[in-house]
Amino acid sequence: ETGVTQTPRHLVMGMTNKKSLKCEQHLGHNAMYWYKQSAKKPLELMFVYSLEERVENNSVPSRFSPECPNSSHLFLHLHTLQPEDSALYLCASSQDGGGDYGYTFGSGTRLTVV
Amino acid sequence: GEDVEQSLFLSVREGDSSVINCTYTDSSSTYLYWYKQEPGAGLQLLTYIFSNMDMKQDQRLTVLLNKKDKHLSLRIADTQTGDSAIYFCAERRTNAGKSTFGDGTTLTVKP
Numbered sequence: 001e002t003g004v005t006q007t008p009r010h011l012v013m014g015m016t017n018k019k020s021l022k023c024e025q026h027l028g029h030n031a032m033y034w035y036k037q038s039a040k041k042p043l044e045l046m047f048v049y050s051l052e053e054r055v056e057n058n059s060v061p062s063r064f065s066p067e068c069p070n071s072s073h074l075f076l077h078l079h080t081l082q083p084e085d086s087a088l089y090l091c092a093s094s095q096d097g098g099g100d101y102g103y104t105f106g107s108g109t110r111l112t113v114v
Numbered sequence: 115g116e117d118v119e120q121s122l123f124l125s126v127r128e129g130d131s132s133v134i135n136c137t138y139t140d141s142s143s144t145y146l147y148w149y150k151q152e153p154g155a156g157l158q159l160l161t162y163i164f165s166n167m168d169m170k171q172d173q174r175l176t177v178l179l180n181k182k183d184k185h186l187s188l189r190i191a192d193t194q195t196g197d198s199a200i201y202f203c204a205e206r207r208t209n210a211g212k213s214t215f216g217d218g219t220t221l222t223v224k225p
Binding site: 033042048056092101102103104107 | 145147149154155156157158159162202206211212213215216217218
């Protein structure tokens with residue numbers, strides 16, 4: 001257990017479903033991140049929240065919608081996904097807005113879109 | 115990522131030393147990191163080094179930084195089968211809101 005908890009660990013959803021991924025940290029960190037990790041592709045930064053404010057949105061399709069209700073929780077709402085969205089979705093947090101001392105990652109949610 | 119490059123694979127025998135290399139392009143990179151990812155898990159921060167340092171040692175891990183060549187390496191002494199994983203190099207510039215990751219090096223340790 002790293003201090004960053006992601007649920008669910010695995011998710012299978014149809015292209016017309018709506019689901020949400022949850023990330024939680026109680027490390028007292030001020031920044032949280034969503035990354036997508038696909039086979040044969042580098043880590044892709046999706047969203048960055050610092051002090052609950054979105055500071056980066058890396059040209060992510062609108063079918064992915066993040067939400068950060070407080071500094072301890074981060075959600076990724078999913079709707080009408082495509083099969084190519086199947087990947088490991090990783091949440092991370094850092095002490096400060098840029099992550100001077102590195103990130104703490106969760107174990108990820110393995111998403112399969114059918 | 116294109117700003118941080120690593121070789122994709124490395125295979126060593128148990129007990130040998132492993133050296134994983136990384137090059138980066140941004141000379142203003144201030145912080146450099148090594149992460150480890152085991153199968154089915156997220157990334158785990160192993161160590162980091164500031165750009166004003168040349169070397170950092172932590173038990174079996176030694177990080178070397180050559181700022182002139184923009185080259186970072188991670189040496190694992192007495193490599194064990196449990197060290198088999200993907201190792202990611204990452205860098206961050208001062209005041210940048212994010213780190214940039216390499217594509218990862220898959221280390222395979224053979225008994």
